[in-house]
Amino acid sequence: MEERQISAAVIKRLPRYYRYLAELQNEDLERISSEELSRRMGVTASQIRQDLNNFGGFGQQGYGYNVEYLKEEIGKILGLDHTHNMIIIGAGNLGRALAGYAKFENRGFIVKGIFDNNPELIGKKVRDIKVVSMGVLDHFLEENDIAIATLAIPKEEAQAVAERLYAAGIRAIWNFAHVDLKLPGDAYVENVHLIESLMQLSYRLNKG
Amino acid sequence: MEERQISAAVIKRLPRYYRYLAELQNEDLERISSEELSRRMGVTASQIRQDLNNFGGFGQQGYGYNVEYLKEEIGKILGLDHTHNMIIIGAGNLGRALAGYAKFENRGFIVKGIFDNNPELIGKKVRDIKVVSMGVLDHFLEENDIAIATLAIPKEEAQAVAERLYAAGIRAIWNFAHVDLKLPGDAYVENVHLIESLMQLSYRLNKG
Numbered sequence: 001m002e003e004r005q006i007s008a009a010v011i012k013r014l015p016r017y018y019r020y021l022a023e024l025q026n027e028d029l030e031r032i033s034s035e036e037l038s039r040r041m042g043v044t045a046s047q048i049r050q051d052l053n054n055f056g057g058f059g060q061q062g063y064g065y066n067v068e069y070l071k072e073e074i075g076k077i078l079g080l081d082h083t084h085n086m087i088i089i090g091a092g093n094l095g096r097a098l099a100g101y102a103k104f105e106n107r108g109f110i111v112k113g114i115f116d117n118n119p120e121l122i123g124k125k126v127r128d129i130k131v132v133s134m135g136v137l138d139h140f141l142e143e144n145d146i147a148i149a150t151l152a153i154p155k156e157e158a159q160a161v162a163e164r165l166y167a168a169g170i171r172a173i174w175n176f177a178h179v180d181l182k183l184p185g186d187a188y189v190e191n192v193h194l195i196e197s198l199m200q201l202s203y204r205l206n207k208g
Numbered sequence: 209m210e211e212r213q214i215s216a217a218v219i220k221r222l223p224r225y226y227r228y229l230a231e232l233q234n235e236d237l238e239r240i241s242s243e244e245l246s247r248r249m250g251v252t253a254s255q256i257r258q259d260l261n262n263f264g265g266f267g268q269q270g271y272g273y274n275v276e277y278l279k280e281e282i283g284k285i286l287g288l289d290h291t292h293n294m295i296i297i298g299a300g301n302l303g304r305a306l307a308g309y310a311k312f313e314n315r316g317f318i319v320k321g322i323f324d325n326n327p328e329l330i331g332k333k334v335r336d337i338k339v340v341s342m343g344v345l346d347h348f349l350e351e352n353d354i355a356i357a358t359l360a361i362p363k364e365e366a367q368a369v370a371e372r373l374y375a376a377g378i379r380a381i382w383n384f385a386h387v388d389l390k391l392p393g394d395a396y397v398e399n400v401h402l403i404e405s406l407m408q409l410s411y412r413l414n415k416g
Binding site (some may be wrong): 011012014015016018019041042077078079080084093094096097098100101103107108109145147148171172174178180186188190192193194195196197198199200201202203204205206 | 316
């Protein structure tokens with residue numbers, strides 16, 4: 001497939017296409033028109049065609065999209081055709097909740113380790129993974145092939161831990177700490193700022 | 209303040225302004241220029257001026273922004289000048305983690321109830337809130353003034369529960385279930401699709 005510059009907005013929409021196509025596949029649908037996909041997804045058919053054209057366009061005039069093929073291609077673009085090893089820093093409520101999500105594993109995101117500084121949490125198990133001390137983090141990263149580090153720690157600690165992860169070779173950080181991490185340009189940080197998402201709701205409530 | 213149509217993109221950026229202004233206030237800064245704010249936030253000064261002009265423009269030529277005043281005004285716009293009562297549906301790992309977040313309460317989002325169908329979870333406590341049966345949900349919503357309902361339940365159950373909440377008067381839903389909820393136009397749903405956020409990271413890793 002030819003390479004193009006794809007906008008961040010399109011990339012953000014791809015997982016949603018992937019999800020709808022997976023549902024269609026579950027319904028044993030073999031193909032779907034952009035009009036029907038548009039109806040289901042609540043976006044315009046022209047938006048769909050435009051988005052998918054970024055990847056060379058998978059549709060055929062008068063046929064529509066082949067559901068299985070399109071899902072697989074989008075999966076490849078999203079890197080879902082292989083697994084990604086992941087660690088979680090912070091074994092508090094949120095860290096343990098994230099570590100316990102079997103659904104991540106189903107999509108190829110495999111939790112390999114959980115780290116914390118708190119002696120009360122070290123040794124606890126989430127599924128079959130034992131929480132271990134932050135002291136062994138660097139050694140662990142040397143010995144294991146880890147792609148993604150999740151930060152479920154207070155914002156005050158996040159920058160220092162992120163720098164330590166970067167120095168150990170980690171380039172992808174899933175950041176739940178409510179702070180903007182400052183890292184070199186080849187690091188990629190995906191923020192999940194829960195409180196900011198709640199504020200969108202209170203804004204709407206405020207507007208009535 | 210005059211009312212204008214404000215784009216969703218601006219609204220999404222407001223919590224970040226609020227956060228930076230709160231930090232500046234913690235540093236006892238009284239005022240800040242858009243240039244300095246721009247340097248800290250890593251966005252252009254012109255973007256900042258444009259965004260804040262949506263609200264009548266709080267800056268004064270040659271003075272910059274009054275930190276406390278601007279933070280308070282943005283807080284009002286975001287509805288943070290009063291509290292919002294919230295319930296959480298689903299007392300699994302994620303629901304309990306969300307209920308345990310003291311930081312939400314600090315910003316005025318008060319968890320008033322946690323609901324689940326699972327007899328093993330009913331009666332458990334998160335902070336001082338007892339998990340209660342879904343059977344009492346409607347009665348609870350009649351008796352209490354609840355603004356926001358959080359869905360931390362499997363996607364298969366989410367639509368039915370969302371409809372039940374809507375019928376009981378809830379108009380703001382914080383949805384962690386991985387499904388697009390279909391509700392009347394006066395309902396506002398804020399989605400947190402964790403797996404889609406992870407997919408953004410795997411996309412980047414895939415690109416190298």
